[in-house]
Amino acid sequence: MTELEQIENRVLKLSPADxxxxxxxxxEQEWDKWDRQIERDSDFGKFQALTERVLADHAAGRTSPI
Structure with a gap:
């Protein structure tokens, strides 16, 4: 049995509260990992083109309040 299968079996045996x-x-682990990935992507400039497009759309009046 693989480690993953062992974990799955243990999870299935947890009480509802546990x-x-x-x-x-x-x-929380998933969200923390996602946050770190977004931060890395931002640090490497992966959102620069999107940011520029959004700011240009806003400056041109092509946005509306949420």
Whole structure:
């Protein structure tokens, strides 16, 4: 049995309360990883073209308030 299969089996055996705690923890891990990826992408300028386009659209009056 692989390590992943062992983890899956353990998760399936959690009580509802522990599963909820695990689920919250896991989501936080996902969001933290996503945040770090966005920060890296930003640091490398991956959003520069998009930022320029959005600012140009706003300056040209092609945006509306949310």
């Amino acid at each position: 599963f909820e705690k695990f689920r919250k923890w896991f989501r």
